[in-house]
Amino acid sequence: MRILVVEDEPRLLRNLAKSLREAGYAVDTAETGDDGLFKALTYDYDAVVLDVMLPELDGWQVLEGLRAAKRTPVLMLTARDTTRDRVRGLDTGADDYLVKPFDLAELLARLRALIRRASGHGRSTIEIRDVVIDTRARTVQQSGNPVSLTAREYAILEYLALHRGEVVTRTALYEHLFDESEDTLSNLLDVHVFSIRRKLGADLIATRRGQGYCIES
Amino acid sequence: MRLPTSIRWRLQLWLAFLLVGLLSGFGLTAFQLYRTNRLNQIDGELEQRLAAVAADVRRPPEGPRPLPGDRPAEGEPFRRGELRPHPPFDRGPGFPGFGRPGEPTERWLTNRTIDLSPATRALFDEADTNGFYYAIWFRGDLLLKCSTNAPPDLAAPRHGLGGRLVRAGFRAANREVFLGTEIGDCVLIGRPMQTDLAAMRRFALWLVVAGLAVLAVGLGGGWVIVTRAIRPVETISAAAARISAGNLAERIPVRESGSELGRLAGVLNTTFSRLETAFAQQRQFTADASHELRTPIAVLLSETQTALTRERSPSEYRETIEACQDTAQRMRRLTESLLELARFDAGQEAMQREPQDLAGLARDCAEAIRPLARDRKITLHTDLAPTPVEGDGDRLHQVIINLLTNAIHYNREAGEVRITTTVTGDVSVLRVTDTGPGIAPEDLPRLFHRFYRADPARARSQGRAGLGLAISQAIADAHGGSLEVESRVGEGTTFSLTLPAIEPAVETG
Numbered sequence: 001m002r003i004l005v006v007e008d009e010p011r012l013l014r015n016l017a018k019s020l021r022e023a024g025y026a027v028d029t030a031e032t033g034d035d036g037l038f039k040a041l042t043y044d045y046d047a048v049v050l051d052v053m054l055p056e057l058d059g060w061q062v063l064e065g066l067r068a069a070k071r072t073p074v075l076m077l078t079a080r081d082t083t084r085d086r087v088r089g090l091d092t093g094a095d096d097y098l099v100k101p102f103d104l105a106e107l108l109a110r111l112r113a114l115i116r117r118a119s120g121h122g123r124s125t126i127e128i129r130d131v132v133i134d135t136r137a138r139t140v141q142q143s144g145n146p147v148s149l150t151a152r153e154y155a156i157l158e159y160l161a162l163h164r165g166e167v168v169t170r171t172a173l174y175e176h177l178f179d180e181s182e183d184t185l186s187n188l189l190d191v192h193v194f195s196i197r198r199k200l201g202a203d204l205i206a207t208r209r210g211q212g213y214c215i216e217s
Numbered sequence: 218m219r220l221p222t223s224i225r226w227r228l229q230l231w232l233a234f235l236l237v238g239l240l241s242g243f244g245l246t247a248f249q250l251y252r253t254n255r256l257n258q259i260d261g262e263l264e265q266r267l268a269a270v271a272a273d274v275r276r277p278p279e280g281p282r283p284l285p286g287d288r289p290a291e292g293e294p295f296r297r298g299e300l301r302p303h304p305p306f307d308r309g310p311g312f313p314g315f316g317r318p319g320e321p322t323e324r325w326l327t328n329r330t331i332d333l334s335p336a337t338r339a340l341f342d343e344a345d346t347n348g349f350y351y352a353i354w355f356r357g358d359l360l361l362k363c364s365t366n367a368p369p370d371l372a373a374p375r376h377g378l379g380g381r382l383v384r385a386g387f388r389a390a391n392r393e394v395f396l397g398t399e400i401g402d403c404v405l406i407g408r409p410m411q412t413d414l415a416a417m418r419r420f421a422l423w424l425v426v427a428g429l430a431v432l433a434v435g436l437g438g439g440w441v442i443v444t445r446a447i448r449p450v451e452t453i454s455a456a457a458a459r460i461s462a463g464n465l466a467e468r469i470p471v472r473e474s475g476s477e478l479g480r481l482a483g484v485l486n487t488t489f490s491r492l493e494t495a496f497a498q499q500r501q502f503t504a505d506a507s508h509e510l511r512t513p514i515a516v517l518l519s520e521t522q523t524a525l526t527r528e529r530s531p532s533e534y535r536e537t538i539e540a541c542q543d544t545a546q547r548m549r550r551l552t553e554s555l556l557e558l559a560r561f562d563a564g565q566e567a568m569q570r571e572p573q574d575l576a577g578l579a580r581d582c583a584e585a586i587r588p589l590a591r592d593r594k595i596t597l598h599t600d601l602a603p604t605p606v607e608g609d610g611d612r613l614h615q616v617i618i619n620l621l622t623n624a625i626h627y628n629r630e631a632g633e634v635r636i637t638t639t640v641t642g643d644v645s646v647l648r649v650t651d652t653g654p655g656i657a658p659e660d661l662p663r664l665f666h667r668f669y670r671a672d673p674a675r676a677r678s679q680g681r682a683g684l685g686l687a688i689s690q691a692i693a694d695a696h697g698g699s700l701e702v703e704s705r706v707g708e709g710t711t712f713s714l715t716l717p718a719i720e721p722a723v724e725t726g
Contacts, residue, residue, distance in 0.1 A: 011516045011540050019523040079511035080504070101515035104522040 001115055001155065002026040002043070002176045006036030006062065007051040007077065016049065016107075023108055024138060024151045026179035033057025037065045044175055045072050046115050049107070052078035052089070060092055067093040073114040077102070112136060119162040126161045128215060131200055133161050142200055152177070153196050156189070160205060165217035167208050224450075225443050232439040233432070240428040248421055255413060256392070262349070263394045267406040269337040270351050271396050274404055326400065327355060331362045354403045361402070373403055390414060449478040453485065465493040505668035505683075509551055513544045520544070554684040558667065561691035568695045569609040572719060575647050576601035576638045578610065582617040583636055590625050590634065597621075600637040604645035606716040608696045613714075616689040616700070617647065620712045623685065624651035627710070640718055644698075647714040655706040664702055665690045689714075 003025045007013040010031065017027045028043070030036035033054040040048050040062070048066070052059035063074060073095045078085060081099040089097050095117075096110050112135055116124065124136040132141045138154055140147045149157065155177050160168055170189060193205055193213060206214050331353060333341075341349050341364055352363035354373040363371065368391060383395045393407035449472070456469040468489060469482040524537040560566040583599050590597045606613075617636075624634040632652040639646050656664065663669045668683040686700075693700040698716035 009512055009516065011544065012512070012519055015516070015519045015523055015540070019519070019526070022523070022526060079508040079515075082504075100511040101518045104519055104526075 001046040003047050004028045004039055004045045005049045006030045008054050019104055024155055026177055028179050033062045037062045040066045041069055047073045047111055049075050063092050073118045075110055147199050153192050156192050157196055160213055160215045164215050167211050167214045169212035225447055228443045236432050236435045240431055244424040244428050248424055251420055252417055259392055263406045266340050266349055267394050267396050269340055270404050273333045273337050274331055274353055274402050275398055348409050350407050352405045356401050453482055460489055465496055502667055506555055513548045516544045517541055557688055570607050573606050573608050573610050575604040575606055575645055578613050579617055579636050579638055582621055586621045593625055594631045595625050595628050596633045598635040602638055604638040604640050605719050606645045607719045612692045616692050619685040619689045620649040624649050627653040629653060643718050645716050645718045648711055650711040652709045655708055656704040656710055
């Protein structure tokens, strides 16, 4: 999952990026509205965390610009918590709203829910035959037994599971699982998929040669 | 009994008191006049009849006059004009030589018949008079003659009359007058008064009914007038209640701005407007203050919660703690500024009054700020003439530093900042001019508002809360001076700190 954080307070931005990366997300950051809107329009993020008070373009303008082109889920962050502000945020097209100061756990939970809803899943666990993926705890069980996956392996599995029945291209996987700060090798993806197959069975993830990967529905 | 507290009911009560008082006074007077007139009229009629009867009684009958000591023949008439006066009989029956019983005159007097003249009889004609009756007594209790319609309980007056007319007034329901003649006769004329008394009662009843009607109309009219009079008050009261309930934007509708209540409504509306503005400012200030505190708290929470999710290396912990410390410092600066403003608002911030030279202070501040200016490649010019003022050196220093910091922060790259001091008339002026982008005219009025920032996001990331100018202005005000701003977009901004000069320019010059 790849997330864009737009926040002008440098410490908060750095810290949010850090905790989101620790939670297994690929994170891009932007300090100004302009930069944020450019990135949000350029890449397909799974979610955008958007501060309202930004230099240059403010959060509302970024949101309007983004909504004109994309349906990327947006979580607004703001220090103003009047009902009017919240209504305005939700009406402009924000998917969720969080008032500063917030708890990190809540921000993460809301992000998970946003991403889940955007991919059409209502629950926090995904079941594929005998494999159960708990997106909240980021754990995987097979026939009731916990299976240990690395963060990257889990991210690939979760992304494929959320897009079950679709063929996910290698480019899409790269876009959603690695952020701009990472330098990745293309065959690394194959290594991770090979590792997942070794742990959960070879037939869970199918390879569509020349297209990408797929978890059959 | 508790009096009603509503003005409407109190006015009604007073009106009722007033009306009842006036109407009873009027009614009683009218009744009294009517009754007096009626009785006077009746008494006049009674007296007219009394005079007629008395004249008939006094008229000597035909016939020879019995002389004292004589034995006049039976039926011998007196001669006209020879009746001698009879003393009042209350002088005692044994008056010497006169009136003793058994004497001829006395017998005659006792046995005489009194004939009323036809004119007099007509006065007592029962067919067309109101039942006037008469009675004539001799010597108190001897009834000589009485009319047929006289009431059976007639009684001679108990005391002597002696030729006097006595208005005896009422006996039961009859009006009667008496006259005692010189020879001891007593004439009574009476008249039954039932019909007159009934008429009086009817009149009284009519007065009461009319009074009640007037009272009802008066009270009704009073109610209408009072309702109309207090309707604006109720409107004001209702509007004030709604405003008090929280709707500060509400105003009292003013219909007649010239009337007393219209003026009151106008004054109240002005007050409500000022209250609303004050509340709005207070709300804005609180919202801004909490907003300013939310971001650092978000940083603190986020930093600490991230650090606590797992074991960290000592360097990571150190980084977190440093971040927390910086954030806490920022919050401290903010709360100190807020407290400072609160003290200025409460008038608790005491200014020291010492002679100062604004030029000297400006020179110190310019030196202190030079490193910052150098960092941003900004040239600092000074043009300082001695400007003696009275004030708090530390506070004025704070103001000048704030103005210089703003001038450097909001300047263009490699811009200029000019600081000048002059004395003009009886004021000392310090000006700080920058070559920045200037401030749009619509933003100028808000410049000194708390938490106002030309570019909110950039200023905040630089750790400034937008309280500096508000505090500077509060300090200038506390010195009896002012802080003003002029700006041209694209050319730059000038802040002028004006303070009263301690000596007139002529003397120092």
